[in-house]
Amino acid sequence: MRRLIKNNVNWIGYIDWELESFHGDDYSIFNGSSQNAYLIEEEKTVLIDTIWTPHRFDYVENLKSEIDLNKIDFVVANHGECDHSGALMALMPELKPGTPIYCTANAVKSIEGQYGKRGWNFQVVKTGDSVEIGNNKKLIFVEMRMLHWPDSMATYLTGDNILFSNDAFGQHFAVEELFNDKADQCLLYKEAMKYFVNILNPFAAILAKKLDEIAKLNLDIDIIATSHGAIWRDNPMQIVKKYAEWANAYQENQVTVAYDTMWEGTAKIAHKISEEIARQSPDTVVKVFNIAKADKNEMMTELFKSKAIAVGSPTVGNSILSSVMGWIEFAKQLKFKNKKAAAFGCYGWSGESVKILQEKLKDAGFNVIDENIKAAWTMTDEDAAKIPELVKSLLA
Ligand code: FEO
Numbered sequence: 390m391r392r393l394i395k396n397n398v399n400w401i402g403y404i405d406w407e408l409e410s411f412h413g414d415d416y417s418i419f420n421g422s423s424q425n426a427y428l429i430e431e432e433k434t435v436l437i438d439t440i441w442t443p444h445r446f447d448y449v450e451n452l453k454s455e456i457d458l459n460k461i462d463f464v465v466a467n468h469g470e471c472d473h474s475g476a477l478m479a480l481m482p483e484l485k486p487g488t489p490i491y492c493t494a495n496a497v498k499s500i501e502g503q504y505g506k507r508g509w510n511f512q513v514v515k516t517g518d519s520v521e522i523g524n525n526k527k528l529i530f531v532e533m534r535m536l537h538w539p540d541s542m543a544t545y546l547t548g549d550n551i552l553f554s555n556d557a558f559g560q561h562f563a564v565e566e567l568f569n570d571k572a573d574q575c576l577l578y579k580e581a582m583k584y585f586v587n588i589l590n591p592f593a594a595i596l597a598k599k600l601d602e603i604a605k606l607n608l609d610i611d612i613i614a615t616s617h618g619a620i621w622r623d624n625p626m627q628i629v630k631k632y633a634e635w636a637n638a639y640q641e642n643q644v645t646v647a648y649d650t651m652w653e654g655t656a657k658i659a660h661k662i663s664e665e666i667a668r669q670s671p672d673t674v675v676k677v678f679n680i681a682k683a684d685k686n687e688m689m690t691e692l693f694k695s696k697a698i699a700v701g702s703p704t705v706g707n708s709i710l711s712s713v714m715g716w717i718e719f720a721k722q723l724k725f726k727n728k729k730a731a732a733f734g735c736y737g738w739s740g741e742s743v744k745i746l747q748e749k750l751k752d753a754g755f756n757v758i759d760e761n762i763k764a765a766w767t768m769t770d771e772d773a774a775k776i777p778e779l780v781k782s783l784l785a
Pocket of ligand 1: 472
């Protein structure tokens with residue numbers, strides 16, 4: 390089924406209400422997702438992206454029910470990741486032989502790397518290249534290198550002023566009505582931020598430059614047609630402005646306390662620290678997570694919003710709990726900037742956890758404060774008396 394986006398541009402994608410995870414199990418999904426692909430019917434008939442491999446036959450059948458596949462003049466592949474290129478495997482054999490695929494040089498590598506060399510007619514494009522599609526309209530290509538793959542690009546349709554942004558500005562969020570003004574606004578921004586943090590934040594510096602470059606192109610943008618989630622038609626620049634804010638060492642007045650615990654000793658310190666934050670700074674939002682139990686992508690989104698974090702683990706095997714070790718490694722990958730961190734934990738005998746936490750947090754890019762809580766067996770009054778100083782330093 391096609392759904393109208395504007396004039397001769399229709400959505401032909403897949404809304405997946407049942408999806409529970411993405412990138413294997415690395416990205417949790419609680420509100421569905423979609424793979425948005427588009428059909429443009431001007432003098433030329435063009436497909437913008439396709440959908441994920443498991444749905445490739447549904448996609449081709451859906452297209453066949455809407456148009457004669459022999460009418461398709463070319464395909465634009467904005468990105469080679471299989472959630473957008475996977476249906477090419479089913480689609481290309483159905484199209485006229487030699488149907489061009491417009492994409493970046495890196496996309497040729499990623500598409501052929503995944504599906505093998507199949508003799509497809511790749512037409513390599515770079516920023517500023519364009520192709521006429523008739524009725525005085527053309528498609529202009531904009532490379533989006535490392536946002537979030539080396540092959541990523543966006544495509545701009547003149548006349549209708551639609552930016553097909555692919556992954557950028559998307560969300561893993563199912564919106565049956567397609568458009569941002571129809572979506573639950575709270576969930577829309579929650580999912581947009583989660584997507585930004587977990588997928589794009591490592592490339593925030595590149596993103597900030599790219600947003601400037603796009604602004605200099607002076608494109609009138611009426612619609613940002615993403616490849617996942619809501620399509621931005623109501624004030625589409627709102628998400629561009631948000632991205633500029635998020636890409637610049639974003640933080641809110643929030644502190645996150647994250648820990649894992651074996652026999653509740655470290656958990657008690659965590660809760661004492663969170664109570665003290667609320668006491669010293671009632672306006673500061675405090676979030677507390679057990680790292681082993683909470684969803685890691687949701688936690689990272691809360692970390693992103695935080696100006697400071699306190700991380701706890703007991704000592705085990707002369708080290709820290711494996712859950713906390715993996716969690717810090719994930720935080721390191723996401724390249725957070727401008728955030729303070731403190732360490733705490735219980736121990737029975739050797740007591741290495743606090744020092745290891747401090748080293749790991751420093752290595753992950755956090756500004757680690759000296760104040761810490763290292764409690765033998767369980768928190769004593771003497772240990773608890775150190776918490777106000779630790780919190781004062783975190784909040785300063
Ligand atoms: Fe939605 Fe990078 O794929």
